[in-house]
Amino acid sequence: MGKKSYGWLLLVLLALLLGACSEEGNSEASASDDVVDIVWYPSESGSDMKSSRDDIGELIAEATGREVKHHLTTDYAISIETMVNNNAELAFMGAQGYIEAKERNEAIQPLVVSTGESGTLDDAVYHSWLAVNVDDVEDYKENGEFSLDTIADKKMSFVSNSSTSGFKVPASDLIAHFNDKSLTEEDLMEGGPLFSQVLFGNSHQGSAVNLLKGSADVAAFCDTCVENYVELVEGEANRPGSIYRVKDNAAEPFSLVKGKEFVLISVTPVLNAPFVGNIELLGEEVFKKLQDYLSSDEVANNEKIFVPEDSDQSALFFKSGKERLAPVDDEWFNPIRELSK
Numbered sequence: 083m084g085k086k087s088y089g090w091l092l093l094v095l096l097a098l099l100l101g102a103c104s105e106e107g108n109s110e111a112s113a114s115d116d117v118v119d120i121v122w123y124p125s126e127s128g129s130d131m132k133s134s135r136d137d138i139g140e141l142i143a144e145a146t147g148r149e150v151k152h153h154l155t156t157d158y159a160i161s162i163e164t165m166v167n168n169n170a171e172l173a174f175m176g177a178q179g180y181i182e183a184k185e186r187n188e189a190i191q192p193l194v195v196s197t198g199e200s201g202t203l204d205d206a207v208y209h210s211w212l213a214v215n216v217d218d219v220e221d222y223k224e225n226g227e228f229s230l231d232t233i234a235d236k237k238m239s240f241v242s243n244s245s246t247s248g249f250k251v252p253a254s255d256l257i258a259h260f261n262d263k264s265l266t267e268e269d270l271m272e273g274g275p276l277f278s279q280v281l282f283g284n285s286h287q288g289s290a291v292n293l294l295k296g297s298a299d300v301a302a303f304c305d306t307c308v309e310n311y312v313e314l315v316e317g318e319a320n321r322p323g324s325i326y327r328v329k330d331n332a333a334e335p336f337s338l339v340k341g342k343e344f345v346l347i348s349v350t351p352v353l354n355a356p357f358v359g360n361i362e363l364l365g366e367e368v369f370k371k372l373q374d375y376l377s378s379d380e381v382a383n384n385e386k387i388f389v390p391e392d393s394d395q396s397a398l399f400f401k402s403g404k405e406r407l408a409p410v411d412d413e414w415f416n417p418i419r420e421l422s423k
Contacts, residue, residue, distance in 0.1 A: 199403030239298035382406035
């Protein structure tokens, strides 16, 4: 065989090799395109929330035509890193977690948030609580009124330093209140400048249990994150002075503190948590299709997603008035960004 024949043979073999590599790469890409991985914060990763996660997963599968896999976590940082590193397409996370992820990966964009009772974003808020054990309530009053001055030198429990309502918002409130101490967020992450000790529950449930089992004197956590486990027994919902009790049938970790009661000493409205997506992994067409479907009347009227308020089952959303999911843009979260300035 002549040199020219060998040359053509080498070119053919090279073409075949490149073709095989190309097919292998396309196979891997199409395989990843068949799956949507959704990341859940620790507060939504418990077994009691499984049915709610599964129901939402079914909606996402229907809208995208892809298999949905649930990525459960035990730490806020893991959830954020998973999105930042392009290891998941979707996440349900607090406003602060979204902001942190967005700063490190521009492809992460908000899809939808749950509205308020009006069915609009005007009242799309939940509440950050500071709570104390019911037997200690008088220790947190001055002249008959609750005062943040009384929590100095106490043992404090937060959720995570990436939690909006479990750290960012209460930290901002405390820094503003104790402005003569020149406190920073870093100061509030450790005992000394304000507290005798600081704990992190790693979930809203964990922070509440830190309080109720006596590990902390004061705890920060949110109303919607514990509503499946507690019931209002005195006062008006989301008002300082209101008393809540852990239900007798509460799931873990509240099963350890059944019947325990706590009192709210501070309540602050917080922007609702968004579903966010990685638009590069999903593609703009799928991102928009998913956003439209999640914000549709069909989803708003789905009782598996927006569970009736009188239901005793655990759920991510309970129907209140005209509540639904609504599209949201990045600028809507600017009030939370301002807390860091």
